[in-house]
Amino acid sequence: MxxxxxxxxxxxxxxxxxxxxxxxxxxxxxxxxxxxxxxxxxxxxxxxxxxxxxxxxxxxxxxxxxxxxxxxxxxxxxxxxxxxxxxxxxxxxxxxxxxxxxxxxxxxxxxxxxxxxxxxxxxxxxxxxxxxxxxxxxxxxGLASARRRYALTGFGVIALIVVAGTVAFSILVRRRIQEVRATAEAIIDGDLARRVPVEGGGVFAEQAATFNRMLDRIAALVEGIRNVGGDVAHDLRTPLARLRSRLARIVASAPDAATEQELEAALAQCDEIMAIFAAILRIAEIESGDRAVAFVPVDLTAVAQDVTETMATVAEESGHHLEIHAAMPAVVDGDRQLIAQAAFNLVENALRHTPPGSTVRLSVTEVDGTALLEVSDDGPGIAPADRNTARRRFGRLDASRNRDGHGLGLTLVDAVARFHRGTLDLGDAAPGLVATLRFPQR
Structure with missing residues (x-):
């Protein structure tokens, strides 16, 4: 503008x-x-x-x-x-x-x-x-003043007409731009059905119609891609649940310790596969925007405190130090369960990918109307060139391929951030990694 x-x-x-x-x-x-x-x-x-x-x-x-x-x-x-x-x-x-x-x-x-x-x-x-x-x-x-008056009147009328036309055109263009921007923001928030209003005729209406056809095509492609993963995860969840039940029964009647150990390993792998499908379905649910009705005031400081208390034992067992720095309440509109899940994932990632003795810190701050929930560590961090890969689905870096996990933790966190009209930023903690959730305040 x-x-x-x-x-x-x-x-x-x-x-x-x-x-x-x-x-x-x-x-x-x-x-x-x-x-x-x-x-x-x-x-x-x-x-x-x-x-x-x-x-x-x-x-x-x-x-x-x-x-x-x-x-x-x-x-x-x-x-x-x-x-x-x-x-x-x-x-x-x-x-x-x-x-x-x-x-x-x-x-x-x-x-x-x-x-x-x-x-x-x-x-x-x-x-x-x-x-x-x-x-x-x-x-x-004596005619000079008359000529001057006529010139000022004539050119003044022309100037007024041009100014009025320019202002009217500017208002029209601004309104059209605002409509396109509002549509784009709605789509970013997950409303893929939102379209630009098509009013009357002319080039603006033609442009809006073309833009809407493009959005229809994009929405169809996105929906198709989204349904592939969701449908696969949904269709395989029941057979996997039956497989796990059968493995559990077989473990209970294993003839010897060696067989029982192998069966328990297979059961653990089955649990990991089910966790992957559950994460895929969870991400699909978040990206669909169906949970928007659950938005309530959420205090990020209270969420950080709950996460710290819950993960304190896990951090102690892995030899990590878990700290929290929250100066004041920071209230945002959102789904508390999803925000807490995102914070859990960030802390879990930090504990999993840093060596024992590392310190993981949670902090909550406010900057220019934006609430920030940060999880930082003093571990090896992620190179700037690899940060986009880390946020992709199943995007696992070479250094973490031999560790437990399925590469969906940061993907879910990113989906939660976008669902709340926020962002997930990965930065350098010098040393280590700092993951920042940014949410617009109420």
Missing amino acids: ASLRRLTVVFLSAFGVATATTGYATFYASRQAIVQLVDRRIATTSSALLSEAPAGDATAILARIDAFSRRRESGDIGFELRDAAGRRLGGNVTVTRALPAGFSTLRISDRIAGLSAGRVQVRDAGRGLRLVTAIETEPID
Whole structure:
């Protein structure tokens, strides 16, 4: 959203600069056109006056000025004749400052009677004489404010229309993005049936329909993959339970100790296989989102304390030190049983994959509205390149392949975290591994 807002601001700023530049250029061009028209009239009038008097004849030129001044249509035109030294010889206006040859602008500061603004031309009249021709432009200059007002009004209306259109388009795009984001967040939370609303027609509706078809395809593929593991685990659970019961009966009637020992080993392997299938079904249940109705306020500190008390004996028997650091309650919305299961799995993994004498610590903290439940150890840790593998289903690292376990512990923890709109992060405890469950607080 921030990038869209910045893009809108940049566009409106660029449009504002372009509009202001265009408006000023239009106003300046119209003003220059008027100045050119006035200068052309001055040049035509002065040429006509000098054409009827001998060049350099001051008396004749002044007579022509006097005759021209009596005409009614020449009331806004003034003449002044000066000699080579710049002294005034006569005319119907008096210019109080020396003017350069050619055209220039007169202001009210020039103190010419009856003239507040105008244009003036100084040209050679022969034998060193200079003819000054001035035309009042006050009536035309009075239109400048009107032109400025019209320009501001016209371009202002255009700017308002563009701004309103841009804001409306930005709101529409923002709403569409929010709909897509809300759909994506719902799918992340496990609601694979959520779709983007398709409203009306146009490119946005076509995009939403295409996006929904993609989601339908993805949901079908995910459901198929999920059902494979779940169906296999579900279908094999009953035969395995019968097999275990038969092995248990055979163990009870074993003819000798050696046979009993072999049968007990087979029974243990059967139990391990059943535990794998139970974990697969548990993960499938979590990922389906069916347990969302069980969300209640859960204190992570209380969960950490329960896990520590329960696993204390196990840690002592394996030669580990189990500690807890929880400064204050951290309450989140969730399924307490699932969160406790995730914490148990993290502690169990730490105890299983660290040597005797290692220390395992549970801690609960709060950072910027996020509750953190961390399980860290000072064992060998996991290399950064192997951490994604450790979270995959049956993802067992080379160093742990000869140990008990089935590679589903961290997978279940990751599923629990995503089910609660949280994350599981694996980091470096320097030395050792730190597994962090992040949950949004209430």
